Amino acid sequence: MEFDEGPVPGHDQPTRERVARSILVNGPSTAAALAERLDLTPAAVRRHLDQLLEEGAVELREPRSQAHRGRGRPAKLFALTEAGRDRFVQQYDDLAAQALRFLAETGGDEAVREFANRRAAFIEQRFDGVRQEHPELGAAEILAKIFTDEGYAASVRELLPINGQSVGEQLCQQHCPVSHVAHEFPQLCEAETEAISRVLGRHVQRLATIAHGDGVCTTCIPSTPIEKKERVRS
Known part of the structure; x- marks a missing residue:
């Protein structure tokens, strides 16, 4: 005490x-x-x-x-x-931004994208493990826990139903530890969104991001999964 x-x-x-x-x-x-x-x-x-x-x-x-x-x-x-x-992230922003600028200059946009994908890999790496540890949680709630553990202070809100039927949920992140860097390098947000879509097996859409001045990062997760189809290549 x-x-x-x-x-x-x-x-x-x-x-x-x-x-x-x-x-x-x-x-x-x-x-x-x-x-x-x-x-x-x-x-x-x-x-x-x-x-x-x-x-x-x-x-x-x-x-x-x-x-x-x-x-x-x-x-x-x-x-x-x-x-x-902001006080939790500003002290590291300059160094992180400088590092990504150097990466972009020496390796190009592809190098930045690869870095963003590797950084977002925690979403897919942890999803199955958290689902096994917490079978009572829905998919969006599992994502909220994963993001919260990474410092995003995430939660889930249900979208307003249409004709009495649920249309989906919103994954809300009250904090983003990379928001200032993501403002300059949106690849960080894009990689997270793509990883969320892959683990859920459905299309998701970012509606708002702290990196672009919104008060909260919001990702819309529809109720209906996307159909898995084999891609036909010509």
Whole structure:
């Protein structure tokens, strides 16, 4: 247990980053939930949250009404802002972008594409293993777990049904650890989308990406798998 003894120069930053990262991984959280999750005192968490609010790294949100039960005023949620997400990746962006620029200059677009494919290989490599470990999860939920384990903070949302029938799901990534580099090299996003399509055996479509200024990466996964057909070559 960490005891709150007031600010200590050079001491608070690692704990503050733990608080921010916990929100990143687990989504908008109350101060009480953060204190329990990180084994900190409520006073310590509140101090770090106040500083993160002042820095613009987190913002307050009202809880969903249906999520609150019981008496009393519902506790507010602390959520990461765009600037708060950026702090986790900016320190590596320049180096990664420089490396990919060098790769593009020396090996061309094909080399960048090959790198992107190798990077996205974790999706196919882990899919069957996670499915065996968690048979209760649907395909989209398996992908969400894989991406979350890789730092994407992913979740699944069902698309609004048409005529009472489900038309599919959305894979939503609240964070992208390569978003700034992917803005310059969209091959990274394209390779991920293609890998998702292969493991699911159906066409999927990226509707939004953090790399291009959207608040969340969203991939539409239709309910109907694509038919497997032999390709006829002339």
